[in-house]
Amino acid sequence: NAGVMQNPRHLVRRRGQEARLRCSPMKGHSHVYWYRQLPEEGLKFMVYLQKENIIDESGMPKERFSAEFPKEGPSILRIQQVVRGDSAAYFCASSPGRVGETQYFGPGTRLLVL
Amino acid sequence: DAKTTQPPSMDCAEGRAANLPCNHSTISGNEYVYWYRQIHSQGPQYIIHGLKNNETNEMASLIITEDRKSSTLILPHATLRDTAVYYCIVRVGTGGGNKLTFGTGTQLKVEL
Numbered sequence: 001n002a003g004v005m006q007n008p009r010h011l012v013r014r015r016g017q018e019a020r021l022r023c024s025p026m027k028g029h030s031h032v033y034w035y036r037q038l039p040e041e042g043l044k045f046m047v048y049l050q051k052e053n054i055i056d057e058s059g060m061p062k063e064r065f066s067a068e069f070p071k072e073g074p075s076i077l078r079i080q081q082v083v084r085g086d087s088a089a090y091f092c093a094s095s096p097g098r099v100g101e102t103q104y105f106g107p108g109t110r111l112l113v114l
Numbered sequence: 115d116a117k118t119t120q121p122p123s124m125d126c127a128e129g130r131a132a133n134l135p136c137n138h139s140t141i142s143g144n145e146y147v148y149w150y151r152q153i154h155s156q157g158p159q160y161i162i163h164g165l166k167n168n169e170t171n172e173m174a175s176l177i178i179t180e181d182r183k184s185s186t187l188i189l190p191h192a193t194l195r196d197t198a199v200y201y202c203i204v205r206v207g208t209g210g211g212n213k214l215t216f217g218t219g220t221q222l223k224v225e226l
Contacts, residue, residue, distance in 0.1 A: 004157075031212070033212070033213065033214075035214075035216075037155075042216045042217065042218055042219070043152075043158065043214075043216040044216070045213035045214065045215065048212055048213060055212075056212070056213060058213075059213070089155060091157050091158065093158075093214075095212070102148075102160055102163065103160070103212075103214060104160055105150075105157035105158045105159070105160075106157050107156060107157045108155075108156070108157050
């Protein structure tokens with residue numbers, strides 16, 4: 001029973017490039033959440049998605065960041081025109097299709113912007 | 115979601131019980147207490163959660179006070195691999211927003 005999978009585990013980008021982070025939820029889970037952890041800081045909520053719907057994006061920066069969770073395939077967190085301040089660990093979590101169910105986290109993607 | 119207060123750090127001898135406290139004095143009646151831990155920048159690991167009754171699983175026990183304003187996570191026999199940052203999170207269990215609000219947590223260091 002595979003857990004939440006994220007890839008790539010490490011990603012290096014130069015300033016101005018695009019970063020695409022992928023998250024495959026646990027089997028049977030239809031809710032996905034993205035969190036960001038800046039160096040030496042705590043985890044911060046970014047966005048909560050269900051299949052084909054963004055439910056809560058209150059933690060997403062207004063520009064350059066977008067997320068999707070299509071009907072088929074993994075959830076994608078996309079960062080356009082990356083800047084050094086985007087360097088962080090990005091964690092995805094998933095939960096079953098009921099409100100309030102426990103979230104289980106993936107191993108994260110470490111993004112380094114040069 | 116209610117705010118939580120945890121000590122920034124704690125030490126524990128290997129083999130002894132680790133008791134991690136959490137204050138959540140503004141908790142509402144429909145809010146659950148969740149505990150996660152993060153081992154050296156890995157993904158957060160779910161440990162346990164409860165509403166008002168004490169809970170136990172293979173990893174830990176959760177003791178919630180009768181007034182629900184505080185709780186204690188107990189690792190009965192701590193090992194070196196339990197060294198991690200432990201997060202106490204209060205969130206609505208049903209019908210509310212689903213995001214987890216992480217504080218600064220407690221850095222538990224288990225030593226020989």
